[in-house]
Amino acid sequence: MSNTEAPFRISIPDDELESLKQKLALTRFPDELEDAGRDYGAPLADIQRLTNHWKDTYLSKWREHEAKLNEDFPQFTRDIEVDGFGTLNIHYVHKKSTVVDAVPLLFVHGWPGSFLEARKILPLLVEDSPEHPSFHVVVVSLPGYGFSEAPKKKGFGVPQYAEIGHKLMLALGYNEYVTQGGDWGSLITRKIAQVYGPKHSKAWHTNTPIGEAPHPTRRPWLLLSYLLFTLSPKEKAGLERTKWFQEKGIGYFKEQSTQPQTLGYSLADSPVGLLGWIYEKLVNWTDEYPWTDDEVLTWISIYWFSRAGPAASVRIYYEVSNQSPEGFARNIETPIPVGHSYFPKELAVLPRSWIKASNPTLVFESEHEGGGHFAAHERPEGLVSDLRKMFGKGGPAFGVVPGKTGYV
């Protein structure tokens, strides 16, 4: 297979910047009910402020933001062939540690995430120190996200996303590697573990661990209510969070898994529509993370300027739901060691006993007092520390990649 790797720098054409500005200038806002707070969705005051900042300030500084992104993220593209889907040109970040035998690690994002989520953990992971292991880091942009091409055919599901991640690691010379993922990244790295482990994938870590029945997606709430009396306060709070998500936070999921194209017209055409759709998650899914307007707008701009357009990013929900009508909390076991980080504002926070029962190869657990769904962005030190403990000397996954322990 020929090496199609090419260095990549984000470089949004002037006419795209101009188009976005024009659209923003024509924004028509809805009104809002009195005292709506966040109950009805993303608050109007936030959205208006962000929209105006995007239009009046952020975009005129785009080239600075872009330069900083390119500085923080050494990026590349290369062609990856996917069985039945042809060749996709995949965008990724690749940063090697100065430690030659660093542990090769593939980081996989989800929705509404992107390669951007690795921004803070990247320098920490590659950092050289006798105190902790170092990693060579690959951050893939899933097909349909960031600057990766999207599949053109129907049926691109978890096995295909896993194939991309795996083949990318092989193409970069990492025949054996470990993975870290949350959200779709968790499902995908789990699939990588099942399909390519233990031969290639040696261990995996997730910040969105799940367990099976009695599982909230099957909703025996009467049972859960009964169980609430036998759970610890933390576990009860976790189930309440889970219940909130399943009842109040699931609308986007239902639409994206049934009519992604319909939603796609709004996401592709309306900057404020895209902003609202994603910003609501940035707030509701995090643990009071103090988003700056620039942070939010960089996050959204990646979606707005993405190679495949924002509508492509939501098709994964349709494909995976179609292929897994029984739900995602099945077939959880993997043949390789797994590590979990538990953050209190994750979306499915299940009793530890349920999680352990579904993950017989669980070798590492770490519980955090704060943090939510976007762990790498919200709690980079917390997450990296967990990876260092799991893969470091004395840790349960130390040396899983032969010859690449992460130390000098």
Add this chain to the structure above:
Amino acid sequence: MSDTEAPFRISISDNELESLKQKLALTRFPDELEDAGRDYGAPLADIQRLTNYWKDTYLSKWKEHEAKLNEDLPQFTRDIEVDGFGTLNIHYVHKKSTVVDAVPLLFVHGWPGSFLEARKILPLLVENSPEHPSFHVVAVSLPGYGFSEAPKKKGFGSTQYAEVGHKLMLALGYNEYVTQGGDWGALITRRIAQLYGPKHSKAWHTNMPLGEAPHPTRRPWLLLTYLLFKLSPKEKAGLERTQWFQEKGIGYFKEQSTQPQTLGYSLADSPVGLLGWIYEKLVNWTDEYPWTDDEVLTWISIYWFSRAGPAASVRIYYEVNNLTPEGFARNIETPIPVGHSYFPKELAILPRSWIKAANPTLVFESEHEGGGHFAAYERPEALVGDLRKMFGKGGPAFGVVPGKTGF
């Protein structure tokens, strides 16, 4: 209560027309998967064609469309006070029959419907004939729809919508009346029946009848699957349609009932976003209705140019779900006669036995071989035919409004 009624004509400003054109000209379309068909949502080719037509042709003829709307639908506004919510200025259609003692009928639309849904049934309902009853027709624009104001406070639910409909009828001098409604109109006219019947609301008719347990919104699908072996082919097809809706067609409902403001940013700002969101329903919820582009765009334009903006229209899902967490298929009984029309492409099609069990005052039923959710628009003759049978001489609801038999 002072009479604040004023005649109303739709008259969209040049500014608004120009803004819409500008936005349409800047439309950024998504791509689409090969062979997606309608599986992933509204098809790209349709949406592109409609968008371009909207921009290049339809809007330049808007004044003609507007004039025809104003001609077909005599409109008014008046202030209606709603307990706890202050005064809302309500838009409605009001057309009297030449038959003095016509039956007063309130028609209530749903989402993504509007007063427009009454366009075809209006002339049929008011028509004078010895063969069938005539009606005085009121088609209210629900608060947040058409050219009615929207509530500003939280908590405006089915009780409040019912209050608006009832008070409007009283204000128009119809102390006693009947109602017809589908979608939210079914819930609202049912509420009117419960709150204001039999004193004011005398009988009600719906094209979206419901029944109780085992109910699809509680989803005991294993039970339903078992039952499938005991149902007629039509009933099986109906349950499959219902299942399709609950599994594939429910995304909009979940988003609108939990995060309507989030969705509202898209609907308010993006004409193509609004078009896609609603057009998908116009196709999926009807029985192969041959929509013309003009029809679709008039429908969507009413939403785009609505007084409260399209985001206001979806809040009803949040409010009613919040107030009714146990679901909509409860508290179905009413103290007045009810009539049902069954259309095969409705969204919830339940076995007749379940419906009858939940509707003890059911006096009229009519089954149709074709037609879907927007019955008044798709099958106007059929729907009016049913109303004429229900309320006509020899019908089960003949003379329910004393002195106003429709003849």
